[in-house]
Amino acid sequence: MEIWRWIAARRLSLTFFLLGLIILLFILVPLLKMVFSSDPGILWDTLLQGEVRSAIWLTLYAALLATVVGLLLGVPLAYFLARHRFRGKRLVEALIDVPIVVPHTAAGIALLFVFGQDFFLGKAFHLMGIDFVSAVPGIIIAMLFVSVPFLVNSAKQGFERVDVRLEKVARTLGASPWQAFFRVSLPLAWRSIFSGSVMMWARGISEFGAVLILAYHPMIAPILVYERFEEYGLEYAQPVAVLLVLVCLLLFIGLRTIAYRGERA
Amino acid sequence: MIEIRNLSLDVGGFRLEDINLKVESGEYFIVLGPTGAGKTILLESIAGLHPIKSGEVWLNGREVTALEPEKRGIGFVYQDYVLFPHLSVRGNILFGLKQTKRPKDELRSRVDWIAGLLGVSHLLGRKPETLSGGERQKVALARALSISPQVLLLDEPLSALDPHAREEVQQELRQIHRRLQATIIHVTHDFEEAIALGDRIAVLGEGRIIQVGTPEQIFRQPNSEFVARFAMSRNIFSGEVRDGGYGETIFAVEGTELAVVTPLRGKAHASLRPEDILISQEPLISSARNCLRGTITRIDNRGSTIYLTVSTPLDFVCLVTRRSFEELNLAQGDEVYLTFKASAIHVF
Known part of the structure; x- marks a missing residue:
């Protein structure tokens, strides 16, 4: 009887927990199945292949560079949006989310139009010795395009949570607008910017469609997985996929721990 | 100036x-102004x-209207403290000092001095x-004073505090002003x-x-209905607090002695709400320590409530409802008794 009463008192929580459990399992089971059905020996052999290692490495650092560009250009935008009200602000905010809703192969085509050598921008970069098609810069801009909304939105929320009056007090204490930004707003929004950067990086690593259009080669890991699956089948794609997932998970867990530790301090 | x-x-x-x-x-x-009067702005x-779109601000004979805030040397304290949450109390007080680029030990001793002055x-x-509210506000004051401002601006600095802390910070303000x-x-x-607190x-x-x-x-010569309403919300007296017999405390004002409850002594102000005064035609025998006889000199009809000014000869503004006013059949020149508790008087 006790147990029934206990359940009855928690009907809503229990129902929602069970429904939630399904989605958690949906995420977890395929990943676990893939990881645990792989042979450690084959995994090790795969890791020793230069092609695989360089693909994973390229993925990580191209996504990291995209994130750095995002920080340099996206954080100022986030601050501007958090501090100013103007006509058409909603439109600008919607524009930032556009990369999330456009199919990424379409995004890749769009980028190709602008950064390919048929357009003046692509030509200008070409004169500076930077090419985007089938080159690392192309991977970076493809990742940047699809992942920058995560950073801008998170940073914007972070800045919005910083009381404007803190900056005002800083100004009365002799700080210029720049100093007020670097000594007050930025440190206070830091955690949101950091977690936005982690999300942006992670999104960049996982990008496939846009990169596929701009730069099939040099090959990033998601494309390598696809290629092996297409040409040799599931058996050959699996170890690369597993390695990619493991690397991502380790990084993600590590970075989340850092961000979380900051929160408790 | x-x-x-x-x-x-x-x-x-x-x-x-x-x-x-x-x-x-x-x-x-x-x-002094009601909430929402634009005081913060x-x-x-x-x-x-x-x-500022129109008008000028002058600081010590120099126009500063277009000068950036960081170049004015004006300290600012908000009602709800607005301390930098990512910095310690020391970091907060140091914030403005760091902008001055003076040697480190000089800054350190300046922080220690200011912190000592405010007891933080x-x-x-x-x-x-x-920190508690009172502590936060003292730190906010210390932070604003750290840069030796030419003017200190305080935006409702006591409003967010509980009565005890309010008393304490008020003392602190008086002391800062004096020292x-x-x-x-x-x-x-x-x-x-x-x-x-105000000189003016x-x-x-x-x-x-x-x-x-x-x-x-x-409060003696309000020049308008608006100011009078502010002033009328309280009976305010300036006088002196001293010990009476039987452990009582006396507030003496223009020859009238009122029983009060306060730890303060010497020159002070006292306030009494008009609604805390009981009006009767006979002297009341009650536990209330103050009972005065006076004459109604003015009747101010406000609809459902009526303000009476009673001269004892000290003027008291008293609030009665229309119903009491009619039942007691009060009129100008009538003699009445005022009764109120010692604890109804706020001495400050």
């Missing part, structure tokens, strides 16, 4: 029109935190979130606070300065 000339503002519902103020060096100046405009030395290592000869502009909606008071209402004067002038 700070001077505001012909300042007009119109921002999101707040309007200030043609504000002219002149605050002398070393003066404790109060701007007035202060932010003086500090340069809010752009023991809090230097703490984070703002661990540092600081020029202070303090805005508040609290009439008692204005009288307790400007009453702000409907976007304009309605009256400027000493506290006495404001």
